[in-house]
Amino acid sequence: MRGFKTSIFLKTISLYILLLAFLFPFLVVILNTFKSTQQFVENPLSWPTRFNFSNYAKAFKDMDFITGFLNSSMITVISVIIIVFFSSMTGYLFVRFKWKANSILFFSMLASMTLPFQALMIPLVVIYGNLGLLNSIATLLFMYLGFGIPFAVFTFHGFIKGVPLELEESASIDGSSRARTFFQIVVPLLKPVMVTLIVLDTLWIWNDYLLPSLLLQSPSMRTLPLSNYGFFSTYSVDYSPLMAGLIMTIIPVLILYLFLQKHIIKGITEGALK
Amino acid sequence: MTNKKFLQNTGTFLLFGGPSIFAFFAVVLIPFLFGLYLTLTNWDVRIGDHTFLGFANYAEVFRDKVFLTQLWFTLKYVFFTVVLANVAAFFLAFALTSGFKGQQFLRTGFFTPNLIGGLVLGYLWQLLFSQVLPYLGKEYGWTLFETSWLTDTDKGFWALVIVSAWQFIGYLMIIYIAGFMSVRVDVLEAASIDGANGLTKILKIILPLSAPAIVICIFISISRSFLTYDLNLALTKGGPFNSTELSSYHVVQKAFLSNEYGVGQSEAVVLFAVVAIIALTQAYFLKKLEVEE
Numbered sequence: 303m304r305g306f307k308t309s310i311f312l313k314t315i316s317l318y319i320l321l322l323a324f325l326f327p328f329l330v331v332i333l334n335t336f337k338s339t340q341q342f343v344e345n346p347l348s349w350p351t352r353f354n355f356s357n358y359a360k361a362f363k364d365m366d367f368i369t370g371f372l373n374s375s376m377i378t379v380i381s382v383i384i385i386v387f388f389s390s391m392t393g394y395l396f397v398r399f400k401w402k403a404n405s406i407l408f409f410s411m412l413a414s415m416t417l418p419f420q421a422l423m424i425p426l427v428v429i430y431g432n433l434g435l436l437n438s439i440a441t442l443l444f445m446y447l448g449f450g451i452p453f454a455v456f457t458f459h460g461f462i463k464g465v466p467l468e469l470e471e472s473a474s475i476d477g478s479s480r481a482r483t484f485f486q487i488v489v490p491l492l493k494p495v496m497v498t499l500i501v502l503d504t505l506w507i508w509n510d511y512l513l514p515s516l517l518l519q520s521p522s523m524r525t526l527p528l529s530n531y532g533f534f535s536t537y538s539v540d541y542s543p544l545m546a547g548l549i550m551t552i553i554p555v556l557i558l559y560l561f562l563q564k565h566i567i568k569g570i571t572e573g574a575l576k
Numbered sequence: 577m578t579n580k581k582f583l584q585n586t587g588t589f590l591l592f593g594g595p596s597i598f599a600f601f602a603v604v605l606i607p608f609l610f611g612l613y614l615t616l617t618n619w620d621v622r623i624g625d626h627t628f629l630g631f632a633n634y635a636e637v638f639r640d641k642v643f644l645t646q647l648w649f650t651l652k653y654v655f656f657t658v659v660l661a662n663v664a665a666f667f668l669a670f671a672l673t674s675g676f677k678g679q680q681f682l683r684t685g686f687f688t689p690n691l692i693g694g695l696v697l698g699y700l701w702q703l704l705f706s707q708v709l710p711y712l713g714k715e716y717g718w719t720l721f722e723t724s725w726l727t728d729t730d731k732g733f734w735a736l737v738i739v740s741a742w743q744f745i746g747y748l749m750i751i752y753i754a755g756f757m758s759v760r761v762d763v764l765e766a767a768s769i770d771g772a773n774g775l776t777k778i779l780k781i782i783l784p785l786s787a788p789a790i791v792i793c794i795f796i797s798i799s800r801s802f803l804t805y806d807l808n809l810a811l812t813k814g815g816p817f818n819s820t821e822l823s824s825y826h827v828v829q830k831a832f833l834s835n836e837y838g839v840g841q842s843e844a845v846v847l848f849a850v851v852a853i854i855a856l857t858q859a860y861f862l863k864k865l866e867v868e869e
Binding site for chain 1 (some may be wrong): 585588589591592595596597599600602604605606607608611612614618619640660671672674676677678682683684686687688690691692693694695696699700703704707708711712723728742749751753754773799802803805806809810824828831832837840841844845847848851852855
């Protein structure tokens, strides 16, 4: 029995060491954000002599962190809200109304999930460019809605199928309209699947680089990944502020992760195994 | 009466489906069909006008040595990334489902790289490969690290594989864990009583019963690694001398630098076909290996 306990102890310790090695790149970078670029180049593994936040201040100002942060937050929040709102209604429509058009539409959405963004990118630029709609945050939000819809509708569809019909029937006998039944009876039941979608879509949109880089040309519309790209191109050898900028971009999602880790893990499991 | 019913149904359809179906058509379906049309023309933004070409663009794609070299480079990259990430994730998931204190914390920790987008992740590792590892190489005389991996054609390839696998491991691990949890505990206990050791349990019970998770993980890692763009941009920018350009990176460069939309789009469609064929074929064959519980 004692041998068993020792082996579990050894295994736990080695897993913690493995985790430390796994996260080594992060740790090195975080440590070096407190040193000057010269100290970093001389010895990237030395402990900082004192915790100096001037790199953060510099990155904050020079990459215009506030603009990037506000744009990223606004774009992420609005996109996620409209995706979840409209896809829950459409998922409900596809489950409860067995019309031929619905099943065709549902099937095309399902099939479209295999389409890589690269195959849609050129046509999008040509079409929206000709309409004069590029370089606009509203267009970006609309595109996130379009790209987010298939997966979200699919997820709601799977969940709503399992909701018993009796509740809705009795509401309808009591004279409730379709829309009212949906919002007052069905939506509250959808909470778990909504949290899952909110988390997955937030990670996707917050970190997205390619789509905003095609759409948002002017600096005032920049999202954080775009700010990072610009900052890296101009600062190429002043490593310490660069690293501080990267860490600042990560911090908001890390905070979100600390609060929602259970849902994130659950969301990925459910998103993948359905 | 039927007229009223029809109007009511149309109203319901528009209310519940209108906005999302409109967005889906405008952003996905119509651009996809228009994209297929583009591949049959010589569309060039500078000309503005275009003529119908038939399949000439596709012929050009398959004659283009650079595109084919990069496709081969991409296939090798996908293969090594998928194998490395899945093997590591599988064993990590196995170690983290045995039931001990702190395993939840470890799972959370190994997942962290997935919170970070490809661009930032690429920059983090770029600093590691170009500054930290060469420092270690010089300080301790490790020749492997003495020069930056990112300026070397072969090592640049492995840098891409390592960073991608590093990012995927945590995500795949979560799916494998979910797969293992569905392997019924009593089956494993019965095996233990019958004297099966760890390796036998993995090979004879866990592996076959978690086949659905394996199919999904390989499918996800294949399709995600084929689309690697941000990471490629941030880590190597395709360099040195375009030797580390992955196909999906090349497609973006081609489209927006040379403005040949017809050829660029044809390359994107060919890439899509390759991804779909490989991902679906592996899923088909692995599905056959699944056992009935």
